[in-house]
Amino acid sequence: MGVSVPAAFAVVLIAALVSFGVLYVSSENAYSEIHGALEDYNRMVLKERTIRLELSGYSFATLSNVTVYDITFNITNAGSVTSPTRWAFIYDGVIAAPSVVSPRTEYLLPGEWANVTVLNVQKDPGVVHSLVVSTEVGCALKVKWEWVGNTTSGAPQVVSSAWYCPVEG
Known part of the structure; x- marks a missing residue:
């Protein structure tokens, strides 16, 4: 009739772990994109100052x-x-x-x-x-x-x- 407490806890725990994994991957991708853009900008500024x-x-x-x-x-x-x-x-x-x-x-x-x-x-x-x-x-x-x-x-x-x-x- 009902779901047992340990089964419900396991479902919530798995959902939390999956959510954390997705959050971690997306934040790592955002950091990589920002870091790459910053490197490109610094190269452009250096070239602008030396050309x-x-x-x-x-x-x-x-x-x-x-x-x-x-x-x-x-x-x-x-x-x-x-x-x-x-x-x-x-x-x-x-x-x-x-x-x-x-x-x-x-x-x-x-x-x-x-x-x-x-x-x-x-x-x-x-x-x-x-x-x-x-x-x-x-x-x-x-x-x-x-x-x-x-x-x-x-x-x-x-x-x-x-x-x-x-x-x-």
Whole structure:
């Protein structure tokens, strides 16, 4: 008719042990996930603090009878290893996939350099153009330049270049 007290106690004890086991496994999994995320974050912060790109030179190509030119920036890695295939480019405020030719190397080691070319820039004297090279950690190199001369003769001149990283907060 009824369940005996020892049988009921055994059922309650087994349920408590199973519950404790499930609780233990889930808390261990949560700890592992949090620990892994913290390691990933620390690696990203370290890379952000040690990565740095610098503009080390530039060149251009044009013909006197056309109103456009191509400008190539020589970018040197002055920090930790970076991956140019993961860079993003913003040319004059627009994400510039078709008008920017980026390096195809998987990694850029400290001290190595890569060329980034902006194609078909208009020869407009006095118009300042900009290119932002954003790395995989969000830090970026910004280069500003303008065409000096007229539409038949002249050359581009870099106005400024700056390296910046987002503020952690």
